[in-house]
Amino acid sequence: MTAPGLRQRKKQRMYETLSEIAIRLFLEKGFDAVSVAEIAAAAEVSKPTLFRYFPAKEDLVLHRIADHEDEAAQVVAGAGVGPVAALRAHFLEGLERCDPVTGLNDHPAVLDFHRLLYGTPSLVARAYAHLERQEAALAEALGGDLDARLAAGQIIAVRRVLAMENWRRISAGERVADVKGDAVTAAERAFDALERALSHPDATR
Structure with missing residues (x-):
């Protein structure tokens, strides 16, 4: 199996980073109390960038089990x-x-x-x-x-x-x-x- 290239590795790290930041905020404040804008700000990305990775807010959480x-x-x-x-x-x-x-x-x-x-x-x-x-x-x-x-x-x-x-x-x-x-x-x-x-x-x- 071919190892993923640099671009793919960077993309995967972004998925992981966004998901972990979102889950941390959800655990601290509750899922409904955290906005997508707040997650994007904490991750230092724009909302459009976040939505390119995760089309729905729920997907930020489900990413952790997506590989199953x-x-x-x-x-x-x-x-x-x-x-x-x-x-x-x-x-x-x-x-x-x-x-x-x-x-x-x-x-x-x-x-x-x-x-x-x-x-x-x-x-x-x-x-x-x-x-x-x-x-x-x-x-x-x-x-x-x-x-x-x-x-x-x-x-x-x-x-x-x-x-x-x-x-x-x-x-x-x-x-x-x-x-x-x-x-x-x-x-x-x-x-x-x-x-x-x-x-x-x-x-x-």
Whole structure:
């Protein structure tokens, strides 16, 4: 794979800088209390420049998880086993690492970000578009037909519900060490159910 050029690296750094500045302001003041003009001023760019990078205010927050949109598809494409088995192993590995995407992470910065994301209605709505893109990418990796789209919808839903349950317990004050065992058990049970539900050859190719 060719390494990104200087222009691409500078562009990526600008994405990261704008997103981090915006998230910091949102956490300090609340999402609705911060204007795009305030973010642009803090980043020392013009509003038109900011909008060239992020067409919507919500995208400044969702950028932090945007690189996960094709993650499930990549896991399936690079696996030497069936898609559900590959995604089960990937999710369990994430739990072992306490990957924030699994919800099993109690780092203050992670908790603050998730409270911002799940506590802001417009961000929740925008996050569903992110999930739809995950689902579409996975469906394409599974073959792109109706069975693939049905399978992808179920898989993405299971991953989302598992992560949200972990986050709900952690955000309520439970320790990662106390939640982890239940999280692993729930994931195993959920992926077992997926294996049974998607046992049709066309759905698990």
